[in-house]
Amino acid sequence: MSLNTHEPTVQELFDLTGQVALITGGTGYLGTAFSHALAEAGASVVVASRTQTRADEGAASLPVVGDAKHFGVTLDHKNDTSTKDGFNAALEAAGQVDILINNGQSGAANDLTDATREDFESHLANASAYFVLARMLRDHVVGRSAAGNIVMIGSMYGMVASYPDAYDQLVAASPVGYHALKGGVIHMTRHLAIYWADDNVRVNCLSPGPFPNENVNQEMVARLCTKSPLGRMGLPYELKGALLYLASRASSYTTGQNLVVDGGWTSW
Numbered sequence: 001m002s003l004n005t006h007e008p009t010v011q012e013l014f015d016l017t018g019q020v021a022l023i024t025g026g027t028g029y030l031g032t033a034f035s036h037a038l039a040e041a042g043a044s045v046v047v048a049s050r051t052q053t054r055a056d057e058g059a060a061s062l063p064v065v066g067d068a069k070h071f072g073v074t075l076d077h078k079n080d081t082s083t084k085d086g087f088n089a090a091l092e093a094a095g096q097v098d099i100l101i102n103n104g105q106s107g108a109a110n111d112l113t114d115a116t117r118e119d120f121e122s123h124l125a126n127a128s129a130y131f132v133l134a135r136m137l138r139d140h141v142v143g144r145s146a147a148g149n150i151v152m153i154g155s156m157y158g159m160v161a162s163y164p165d166a167y168d169q170l171v172a173a174s175p176v177g178y179h180a181l182k183g184g185v186i187h188m189t190r191h192l193a194i195y196w197a198d199d200n201v202r203v204n205c206l207s208p209g210p211f212p213n214e215n216v217n218q219e220m221v222a223r224l225c226t227k228s229p230l231g232r233m234g235l236p237y238e239l240k241g242a243l244l245y246l247a248s249r250a251s252s253y254t255t256g257q258n259l260v261v262d263g264g265w266t267s268w
C-alpha cells in the first residue's frame with residue numbers, strides 16, 4: 001500500500017522552504033557552513049551565539065531564499081535562563097521553530113594528565129544543554145501539533161579513541177571529557193529518538209571527523225593526515241550535504257542514527 005499518492009522529487013525532499021531552523025554556535029567554524037546549508041535550502045535560520053552582535057552578523061550574512069527571514073539570538077546553552085530566553089526569543093522572532101541543530105560546544109582544553117573534575121564537567125555540560133534544548137523543541141512542536149527535527153553534532157571522537165601520535169610532544173591530547181561528551185551525545189540521540197518518535201519528532205546525530213580550523217597546530221594536522229584514509233582533513237562545506245539530509249524530509253524514515261563524515265577515519 002502506498003503511503004503517499006505523490007512521490008516527492010529530490011528537490012522537494014531537500015527543500016526547507018517554510019521551515020525555521022535554530023542553530024547554536026551558528027557562527028563557528030562548522031556552524032557557519034551548517035547555517036548556510038539551511039539557508040541555501042530555503043529555511044529561515046535563527047543563528048544563536050553567546051554574543052548578540054555575532055548572532056546578528058551571522059544571520060545577516062546568510063543568503064535569503066524566497067520569503068525566508070534570518071534572525072540572531074543570544075543563547076548560552078550552559079545557562080538555564082539564557083537557554084530559555086534564547087529559545088523564546090527565537091519563537092518571538094520567527095514565530096516557530098521546526099529544526100534544532102545542537103552544534104555549540106565549549107570545554108577546558110586540558111588533557112587526561114591534568115584535567116580537573118571541573119574541566120571534565122565543563123565538557124559534559126554541553127550534553128545537558130543539548131538535552132534541555134532538545135526537550136524545548138519537542139514540547140514546542142508537540143504544542144503546535146507539528147513535526148520536529150533535531151540534529152545533534154557528535155564527533156568521531158565519540159566513537160573511537162584519540163590518536164595519541166598526533167598530539168605526542170606537540171599539543172595537549174584531545175580532552176578526555178570531550179570523548180565522554182561525544183559518546184554520550186551519540187547515545188542520547190538514540191534514547192530521545194525512541195521516546196519522541198510517537199510525537200513526530202526525529203532525532204539524529206551528525207559526527208564529523210577531523211575538520212581542524214586554520215588556527216590549530218599545523219604539525220598536528222600533518223600527523224592527522226597520515227592517519228586519514230583520504231589523506232587529508234575535511235573542509236566545512238563537505239558536511240553541508242549530510243546536515244541537510246538529516247535536517248530535511250529527505251531523511252523522513254531516519255531517526256536515532258549517527259551519520260559519520262570522517263574521510264574514512266572510523267573505518268580502519
Ligand SMILES: NC(=O)c1ccc[n+]([C@@H]2O[C@H](COP(=O)([O-])OP(=O)(O)OC[C@H]3O[C@@H](n4cnc5c(N)ncnc54)[C@H](OP(=O)(O)O)[C@@H]3O)[C@@H](O)[C@H]2O)c1
Nearest residue numbers: 025028029030049050076077103104105106155208211212
Ligand atoms: N572542527 C572539528 O574538527 C570537529 C570535529 C568533530 C566534531 N566537531 C563538533 O562540531 C561542532 C562545531 O565545532 P567547530 O569546530 O565549529 O568549533 P567552533 O568554531 O569553536 O564553534 C563552536 C561554537 O560553539 C559556540 N558555543 C561555545 N560555548 C557555547 C555555549 N556555552 N552555549 C552556546 N554556544 C556555545 C560558540 O559560539 P559563540 O562563541 O558565538 O557563542 C562557537 O562558535 C562542535 O560540537 C564540535 O564538537 C568539530
